[in-house]
Amino acid sequence: MRVIETVSEMHAARVNMAGPVAVVPTLGGLHAGHEALMHAARARAGSVIATLFLNPTQFGQNEDLAEYPADRERDLEVMRNAGVDIVFAPPVDEMYPEGDTFVVEPGPIGAVLEGEDRPGHMRAVATVVAKLFNATRPDLAYFGEKDAQQLEVVRRMSRDLRFGIEVVPVPTVRDERNLALSSRHSYLTEPERSAAEVVYASLCAARDLWDGGQRSAPELESAIRDVIASERLATLCYAVVVDPETFEPHKEPGAVSHALALIAVTIGSTRLIDNLRLG
Ligand code: AMP
Numbered sequence: 001m002r003v004i005e006t007v008s009e010m011h012a013a014r015v016n017m018a019g020p021v022a023v024v025p026t027l028g029g030l031h032a033g034h035e036a037l038m039h040a041a042r043a044r045a046g047s048v049i050a051t052l053f054l055n056p057t058q059f060g061q062n063e064d065l066a067e068y069p070a071d072r073e074r075d076l077e078v079m080r081n082a083g084v085d086i087v088f089a090p091p092v093d094e095m096y097p098e099g100d101t102f103v104v105e106p107g108p109i110g111a112v113l114e115g116e117d118r119p120g121h122m123r124a125v126a127t128v129v130a131k132l133f134n135a136t137r138p139d140l141a142y143f144g145e146k147d148a149q150q151l152e153v154v155r156r157m158s159r160d161l162r163f164g165i166e167v168v169p170v171p172t173v174r175d176e177r178n179l180a181l182s183s184r185h186s187y188l189t190e191p192e193r194s195a196a197e198v199v200y201a202s203l204c205a206a207r208d209l210w211d212g213g214q215r216s217a218p219e220l221e222s223a224i225r226d227v228i229a230s231e232r233l234a235t236l237c238y239a240v241v242v243d244p245e246t247f248e249p250h251k252e253p254g255a256v257s258h259a260l261a262l263i264a265v266t267i268g269s270t271r272l273i274d275n276l277r278l279g
Helices: 007-014 032-044 074-082 123-134 143-160 183-187 190-195 195-212 217-229
Strands: 002-004 021-026 047-052 086-088 140-144 166-170 236-241 259-267 272-278
Touching: 002 007, 007 086, 021 032, 021 123, 032 047, 032 074, 032 140, 032 166, 032 195, 047 074, 047 123, 074 086, 074 140, 074 190, 086 123, 123 143, 143 259, 143 272, 183 272, 195 217, 195 236, 195 259, 195 272, 217 236, 217 259
Parallel strands: 002 086, 021 047, 021 140, 047 086, 140 166
Antiparallel strands: 236 259, 259 272
């Protein structure tokens, strides 16, 4: 496994890579969810590039950039064991050189939910992913369904900006308590970790109602809110049931065959997101 830190070296290495070439972008702080992405890429691609870049622009002023639990040596070991060929791990000024001004604006899908709670976040994600795509020039790009809105933003960017990259979704990896794995779990105390079980439980409450025929978004959302309200350590940021393609509220109870329930919750000071497909 080779570690590359500059775009020019990455471009030079890319010329000789066996195709199709897959990329797996990560912030570091790797866990079994990231490993699932790398394994899926390894199973299909001729070459696998993983990126290790703690992108500062996608963190808000009061967010956890400074304490983000990334450990470079450990992360490189995880990537090596997952069969990654090249790690692209640029320093910040390689991705944001002085005078850099261009951004990628996702439009309406980037303005709701995560985009509303974390202003500028989805624009920053789209912009850095575009840069990583241009640095690595992949045929395939692997993203987790855990970050469902991010996945849709990247899918649309690839389509709308004609990147010609196939964005491949990978199902959410959960722990034995059904908590969707996240680098941020290392912040949770044991009582908070137990409290975090309400996140998935609340989504399951909506799914149970859906399976029983309930199609009203307000009813489904209120079921999610009730479960979260039962846990004193949990504070709800949002709970919504949306159209999985547009992320707009799902409106026509009679017509839809599927929807997506999404939730963001803070447990103590840790913000967690999760989602579950309905139907
Ligand atoms: P991050 O390092 O948090 O930006 O995540 C890098 C990639 O891993 C993103 O595509 C995430 O959606 C994906 N990912 C993170 N957690 C999980 C998980 N529990 N299951 C599957 N994919 C995940």
